[in-house]
Amino acid sequence: MATTSDTSASFEETDTRNDEMHSTIEAWIDDLVTDVDEAKASVEFQEWLDVQSQFHDYSHRNTLLIKLQCPEATTVAGYNTWRNEFDRHVQEGEQAIWIWAPIITKQCPECENSPSYHEQSDCEYDETPPDEWSKGLVGFKPTAVFDVSQTEGEPLPELETEATGDADDLVPALLDAAAALDVDVRVVDAAEWDQGDAMGVCKHRAHENQPVIEAKARPNQADLAVTLIHEYAHALLHVDVDDDTERAKREVEAEAVAYIVGRYCGLDTSGSAFYLAAWQDDDTAGIQERLGRISSTAQEIISTVEES
16 A cells, blocks of 8 residues: 655645645545555455454453453463464463353253253253254353463464654644643553553543543654544544444544544554454445544644644
8 A cells, every 4th residue: 555654735825724624634535445445455454354353252251351360461362272273382381361261062942051961950851852952052161361472483464554754743742732622641651551452542531521541652653643643533523422333433533533634744644544444344435424523623633733
């Protein structure tokens, strides 16, 4: 995909600024949609999808167990899965992360027990023999998994989504703009970061009037800037949205705003295409449908940063 670092813009004429910004942002949205479609069709993205499909989608309870035992965990699998599916091996001395794994086996239609427990129960069901019972969930058992950081071997495919460019002045400007945007923002040292593999979060605490943004500190200032913009967009657009089913739409809007503002500031934000491609359930046409919200939010952040 083409980079965008050489396609920044400036809107100097006061009388035509709004119209120029709107038409330019609309064109950049078209570029982003095209890049997302290209990303979805790329070999790199398909390889990433193939690997992701082999990992379990863990329940909330197991996710909590994983984070309690290994807060820095990002991608976990069983010992044999790492060895057989990914040609990676758990390093000697690593401590297992224990989760609850479902037990799926033949299940009595009446008492819903496995055949062995059914025999020990008072259930009198005998209409069909156990061999003809359907399989179902009969319980859970402790199972050991390991994070990718505890393994070594063949590398997993990764999507290169980090922004690049000169943002040494942009990050301070974004932090200075927080007050004008009515946002409380903090860059957290990596050693103190407790939000797992997220690079930034936007919270709205009941006892505070302002949205609270936290971003993980990192050497790549361009990527930090794009994360801050992304979370600012959440603060401006989604502070009153609490429906989890809207998560994909919220991420598309926030990342599109980050793409536009970052591009305006001369950064290469083409990695946004891969980021958005990962939201497979959201039609890329939906990005254009939300142009009004994306455009106005991008313009607000750009204007505020320039003033600061």
